[in-house]
Amino acid sequence: MNLTLRIWRQNGPTAQGRLVEYRVEDISPDISFLEMLDVLNENLAKKGEQSVAFDSDCREGICGMCSLVINGQAHGPERATATCQLHMRKFKDGDIITVEPFRAKAFPSVKDLVVDRSAFDRVLAAGGFISVNTGNAVDGNAVLISKDRAERAMDAAACIGCGACVAACPNASAMLFVSAKVSQYSLLPQGQPEREKRVLAMRKAMDAEGFGNCSNETECEAACPKEIKMSNIARLNREYLRATLLSE
Amino acid sequence: MKLDSKIPSGPVEKKWDKHRFDIKLVNPANKRKFEVLIVGTGLAGSSAAASLAELGYNVKVFCIQDSPRRAHSIAAQGGINAAKNYPNDGDSIWRLFYDTVKGGDFRSREANVYRLAQISNNIIDHCVALGVPFAREYGGTLANRSFGGAQVSRTFYARGQTGQQLLLGAYSALMRQVAAGQVKIFPRREMMDLILVDGAARGIICRNLVTGALESYCGDAVLLCTGGYGNVFYLSTNALASNVSATWRAHKKGALFANPCFTQIHPTCIPVSGGQQSKLTLMSESLRNDGRVWVPKKANDKRSPQAIPEAERDYYLERKYPNFGNLVPRDVASRNAKQVIDDGRGVGRTGLSVYLDFADAIKRMGLNVIREKYGNLFDMYRHITGEDPYQIPMRIYPAVHYAMGGLWVDYNLMTTITGLFCLGEANFSDHGANRLGASALMQGLADGYFIIPYTLGNYFAGSKLGKVETGHASFKEAEKAVSAGIQRLLAIKGKRTPADFHKELGALLWDKCGMSRNDKGLKELLAQIPQLREEFWKNVNVTGSGAEFNMTLERAGRVADYLEFAQLLAKDARERRESCGGHFREEYQTEDGEAKRDDNNFSHVAAWEFTGTEGEPILHKEPLEFENVHVAQRSYA
Numbered sequence A: 001m002n003l004t005l006r007i008w009r010q011n012g013p014t015a016q017g018r019l020v021e022y023r024v025e026d027i028s029p030d031i032s033f034l035e036m037l038d039v040l041n042e043n044l045a046k047k048g049e050q051s052v053a054f055d056s057d058c059r060e061g062i063c064g065m066c067s068l069v070i071n072g073q074a075h076g077p078e079r080a081t082a083t084c085q086l087h088m089r090k091f092k093d094g095d096i097i098t099v100e101p102f103r104a105k106a107f108p109s110v111k112d113l114v115v116d117r118s119a120f121d122r123v124l125a126a127g128g129f130i131s132v133n134t135g136n137a138v139d140g141n142a143v144l145i146s147k148d149r150a151e152r153a154m155d156a157a158a159c160i161g162c163g164a165c166v167a168a169c170p171n172a173s174a175m176l177f178v179s180a181k182v183s184q185y186s187l188l189p190q191g192q193p194e195r196e197k198r199v200l201a202m203r204k205a206m207d208a209e210g211f212g213n214c215s216n217e218t219e220c221e222a223a224c225p226k227e228i229k230m231s232n233i234a235r236l237n238r239e240y241l242r243a244t245l246l247s248e
Numbered sequence B: 001m002k003l004d005s006k007i008p009s010g011p012v013e014k015k016w017d018k019h020r021f022d023i024k025l026v027n028p029a030n031k032r033k034f035e036v037l038i039v040g041t042g043l044a045g046s047s048a049a050a051s052l053a054e055l056g057y058n059v060k061v062f063c064i065q066d067s068p069r070r071a072h073s074i075a076a077q078g079g080i081n082a083a084k085n086y087p088n089d090g091d092s093i094w095r096l097f098y099d100t101v102k103g104g105d106f107r108s109r110e111a112n113v114y115r116l117a118q119i120s121n122n123i124i125d126h127c128v129a130l131g132v133p134f135a136r137e138y139g140g141t142l143a144n145r146s147f148g149g150a151q152v153s154r155t156f157y158a159r160g161q162t163g164q165q166l167l168l169g170a171y172s173a174l175m176r177q178v179a180a181g182q183v184k185i186f187p188r189r190e191m192m193d194l195i196l197v198d199g200a201a202r203g204i205i206c207r208n209l210v211t212g213a214l215e216s217y218c219g220d221a222v223l224l225c226t227g228g229y230g231n232v233f234y235l236s237t238n239a240l241a242s243n244v245s246a247t248w249r250a251h252k253k254g255a256l257f258a259n260p261c262f263t264q265i266h267p268t269c270i271p272v273s274g275g276q277q278s279k280l281t282l283m284s285e286s287l288r289n290d291g292r293v294w295v296p297k298k299a300n301d302k303r304s305p306q307a308i309p310e311a312e313r314d315y316y317l318e319r320k321y322p323n324f325g326n327l328v329p330r331d332v333a334s335r336n337a338k339q340v341i342d343d344g345r346g347v348g349r350t351g352l353s354v355y356l357d358f359a360d361a362i363k364r365m366g367l368n369v370i371r372e373k374y375g376n377l378f379d380m381y382r383h384i385t386g387e388d389p390y391q392i393p394m395r396i397y398p399a400v401h402y403a404m405g406g407l408w409v410d411y412n413l414m415t416t417i418t419g420l421f422c423l424g425e426a427n428f429s430d431h432g433a434n435r436l437g438a439s440a441l442m443q444g445l446a447d448g449y450f451i452i453p454y455t456l457g458n459y460f461a462g463s464k465l466g467k468v469e470t471g472h473a474s475f476k477e478a479e480k481a482v483s484a485g486i487q488r489l490l491a492i493k494g495k496r497t498p499a500d501f502h503k504e505l506g507a508l509l510w511d512k513c514g515m516s517r518n519d520k521g522l523k524e525l526l527a528q529i530p531q532l533r534e535e536f537w538k539n540v541n542v543t544g545s546g547a548e549f550n551m552t553l554e555r556a557g558r559v560a561d562y563l564e565f566a567q568l569l570a571k572d573a574r575e576r577r578e579s580c581g582g583h584f585r586e587e588y589q590t591e592d593g594e595a596k597r598d599d600n601n602f603s604h605v606a607a608w609e610f611t612g613t614e615g616e617p618i619l620h621k622e623p624l625e626f627e628n629v630h631v632a633q634r635s636y637a
């Protein structure tokens, strides 16, 4: 199929950005959106032009490296799907597709479609861990965890840290991302000793990074490639309240 | 050069304990005086960084991705082995050891594999403590499954996302040390060169992938945890940034490269659909627990799978290997798929796939059980192919997946360069000629959490390391050389893109050095690679500049290294005149078409020394001795 792409080009963090139009032809419906961009980049390179910068690595929907706002939607039109897993058969011949970066104050631009999401790393460094040194562990079966609890922890732990929730939220809030980590650990017995400390620290770090507040827009859940549920945000709020009360 | 594997004396089950007792310790107060550079943040790198930082060492970690959490390890699906014997089905450290040596077709070191099996249990305990949400039984205990040719259930898993959960666990431990100030992370950096001072590894040169600036870092030891080189084949299941550059550049500085021809082709991948594809997607081989592999009995049978009656199907793995059936090891499953396809019995539009059919399993266990077990894999398949595997059989084809070869390391994980260590998939260590499923995660974490914290201390305690700064002449010289290399690439301004060369190299390798190899093909390949390399250096076109974010330039540098490394891979394959594990030489097979080893002549590790890009590499052999495992022709019949 043949497509028209309107792609955000921005030559560095402080440069002025703009949408530039490109044509791509003979795109196989079986390839992914990023492979379509590879085709564009190969064409550009052959003409001696600079490739469009975008992030990706695993191309299997698990590393969280890919991003892109496609026709106004973070990770594009398909539910529960990261951009790298979005296939061209979801588009029609002749479509005009607008491609922009994830935008948020806390995700400064790097180049073209690439942004800096290191704020997520810093939020996790604030408390997204269980403090246990290598060598201290008891037998894996010493602490029993019900299947249901383990499954719910896993549901939350499935977050790939892509930042689509932030990009989709009108407030650029990172609540879904933070709530996924807080939920995983607060559901597990191993996470209990630091339960209060963790949620307080992570919330504080989140605010310090310039992420916005949650006003229940639910856009995050709709954009999330891993179907992380808003109910985690409710849990985060409860955990936060509980920790605040206990710390007083 | 004499290779000294430094394997401790004594019975195999006592070696590691004895070694831990014998090694020298660094005084706790002195640990903070040491600076460790760790390249790579996969399971190996992250776990090493966290554990070393916990001990008090100062650590700097580097990775290509924008966050350490995104290393390729994240993509591992199926699981991680351990000899816990929770299911009470006869497993033990000894059995895991035995299976792994046998699975590797008797081309790995007994001492290393035994240690790996011992440590496997500690890994599970530690990961549970870190909050890894492993699958559980209703009673709350950890769940296990059988995986990849094992006759016991020893694989621990977290849905189809085991690698993700293990890596996020290690990453969380790493970030805790970042917060504690013990670790500094340097994402979006690519290591360009290794720096030696007085013969020891003392630093690295990185390219900052955002600004393009070259940066020097110095330390008291360098750990390469940079993963495998499967992408030399262009299409593989590896993440895009996976590369050979870090280990190759260390090789050029004197680290021997071991068994480069041992590459693993995984049997259950989604088949290639066309020329615009950038990678292949693996589907966990846990699918083979319930899926049945078949092709039509007749060649060129174009009927839809449902229209082919039972009697006209060939469940060839079940037929040929009644004891293991669909669960034979990867190399055996892959080679058999190639055979039936070469016979003209492949299926799908391209004829380059075989069926993996769940109809019987769905009938037996019900749709819901299958959905619970494999739901996410089925979804992934549907996503990529547009076909619904609940309705029609999946189509699979083998794809390059894992590199058993890598930098040669001794029992302490040190390469032939003093102070340069290599962990995880990047080293050659524990898997011999074929890696069993669920054992790479185990190895990466064993190396990082439980081995390097001891052996690195031993190195520091036993060496007198002078102070080195990045102002040292060797850093300046290397920076200059790296910069000249980049300028050279940019100046060519030829007609073909780096990706184009990569594709051509991959196709050559897959054709002549893929699932099966022969002398004639390898000889041709060894003539073709230098030609392609020559053309690359005359005709590649790298757009943009070196002083900016430049994906084309990154790619070009990696392809340039592949073009050198591929030569060594082919050379090693040609030199190893036997079949073993993933290395199948057509000239050496049994009457039934199984791999035929030559233990008299090839029971060794082939470790290659670099003598210049156009020079002939020198082969060093480390003999392999088997004192505990009975060496036999591997048979899964």
Ligand SMILES: Cc1cc2nc3c(=O)[nH]c(=O)nc-3n(C[C@H](O)[C@H](O)[C@H](O)COP(=O)(O)OP(=O)(O)OC[C@H]3O[C@@H](n4cnc5c(N)ncnc54)[C@H](O)[C@@H]3O)c2cc1C
Pocket: B039, B040, B041, B042, B043, B044, B045, B062, B063, B064, B065, B068, B070, B071, B072, B073, B074, B075, B076, B077, B078, B079, B080, B162, B163, B189, B190, B191, B192, B225, B226, B227, B228, B237, B238, B239, B241, B242, B243, B245, B246, B282, B401, B402, B423, B424, B425, B426, B437, B438, B439, B440, B441, B442, B444
């Ligand atoms: C799809 C898939 C599924 C798998 N499933 C399983 C499984 O179920 N069980 C199992 O046991 N194994 C599995 N494996 C294998 C296993 O995942 C890998 O072998 C293992 O994760 C490798 O870990 P690592 O730490 O050695 O390297 P990686 O995770 O590959 O990490 C490499 C790191 O090095 C960095 N790096 C590389 N080059 C440079 C450079 N030049 N400069 C700076 N940084 C660099 C990267 O940025 C990255 O951080 C699977 C592999 C694949 C491809």
Ligand code: SF4
Pocket: A158, A159, A160, A161, A162, A163, A164, A165, A166, A176, A177, A180, A220, A223, A224, A225, A226, A227, A228
């Ligand atoms: S919660 Fe969902 S959208 Fe947000 S970072 Fe995690 S996976 Fe991405």
Ligand code: FES
Pocket: A055, A056, A057, A058, A059, A060, A061, A062, A063, A064, A065, A066, A067, A082, A083, A084, A085, A160
């Ligand atoms: S590239 Fe890894 S999630 Fe998309």
